[in-house]
Amino acid sequence: MLDQTPTFDEVAAAASALHNEGQPVTVEAVRDAIGGSGSPNAIHKQLAAWRADNVPPAEVPKAEIPEPLAVALADWARQFAEQSGAGNRDKLAQAESDLEALARSGELLEAERDDLLAQLSTANALAAERGEQIERLTIELRDAREVASNALVGKAKDQLAIDGKDRQLADLRSQLERSVTLAATDSDARLAAEMDLVGAVTARDNYASELKALRAQLEALNADRTALRAEVDGLRTRRA
Numbered sequence: 082m083l084d085q086t087p088t089f090d091e092v093a094a095a096a097s098a099l100h101n102e103g104q105p106v107t108v109e110a111v112r113d114a115i116g117g118s119g120s121p122n123a124i125h126k127q128l129a130a131w132r133a134d135n136v137p138p139a140e141v142p143k144a145e146i147p148e149p150l151a152v153a154l155a156d157w158a159r160q161f162a163e164q165s166g167a168g169n170r171d172k173l174a175q176a177e178s179d180l181e182a183l184a185r186s187g188e189l190l191e192a193e194r195d196d197l198l199a200q201l202s203t204a205n206a207l208a209a210e211r212g213e214q215i216e217r218l219t220i221e222l223r224d225a226r227e228v229a230s231n232a233l234v235g236k237a238k239d240q241l242a243i244d245g246k247d248r249q250l251a252d253l254r255s256q257l258e259r260s261v262t263l264a265a266t267d268s269d270a271r272l273a274a275e276m277d278l279v280g281a282v283t284a285r286d287n288y289a290s291e292l293k294a295l296r297a298q299l300e301a302l303n304a305d306r307t308a309l310r311a312e313v314d315g316l317r318t319r320r321a
Contacts, residue, residue, distance in 0.1 A: 085119065086119055086120070086123045087115050087118060087119040087123065087127065088127075089127050089130060089131070091115050092115065092124055092127035092128055092131060093127070093131045093135075095111045095114035095115050096111055096131045096132075097131075097135065098114065099111065099114060100135070100136075105175075105178075106128070106132075106136075106175075107178050107179065107182070108121050108124050108128060108178070108179050108182040108183070109121070109178075109182050111128055112124050120186055120190075121182045121183055121185070121186035122183055122186055125179050125182070128179075
């Protein structure tokens with residue numbers, strides 16, 4: 082941000098104070114004297130107006146040749162020429178100093194302008210990025226609303242289907258209860274028959290076990306009889 086332009090009175094007061102103190106009245110010196118405010122270009126314009134009213138042009142020495150110095154006329158003329166150009170040289174140096182200050186001020190202004198342009202470019206880039214994000218979020222929000230709407234419709238359809246399934250399940254449950262009741266009755270009858278069959282099988286197994294034991298006894302008796310017969314045959318053979 083540029084400084085506030087100083088008034089002519091402020092510049093004139095600072096320039097007069099510097100001039101009375103015997104210091105060079107330059108743009109930078111005046112700017113420092115008024116607190117560093119104001120652009121060098123604006124101060125230069127105010128300072129030029131002050132110089133026009135307060136700094137008289139350099140006095141030209143009168144060309145009076147003393148009679149005793151007639152012989153040194155050439156030296157005197159050279160010194161006179163040098164003295165005549167001193168004021169112009171001072172003004173030229175002052176102008177060059179002012180121009181240098183203006184150049185430095187221009188460089189600062191250009192740097193500030195470049196910085197502002199860079200900030201503006203960054204702000205434009207951020208704005209574009211924010212715009213893209215807003216557009217993307219708007220699309221995502223619209224899609225999300227559509228998905229939510231479809232989900233609500235699907236949920237309503239599912240609820241209707243669930244209600245229908247509940248009625249079907251109630252019918253099936255009633256049929257299943259009737260089937261279970263019938264199956265229980267058949268199961269009881271089948272169980273009674275199976276119990277009777279189990280009793281018959283058990284009796285049969287008992288008879289078979291007893292028959293097996295009798296057969297074992299018979300086989301043992303037959304074995305004893307065979308051994309006894311063999312023993313008798315042996316005795317008969319020894320007696321003969």
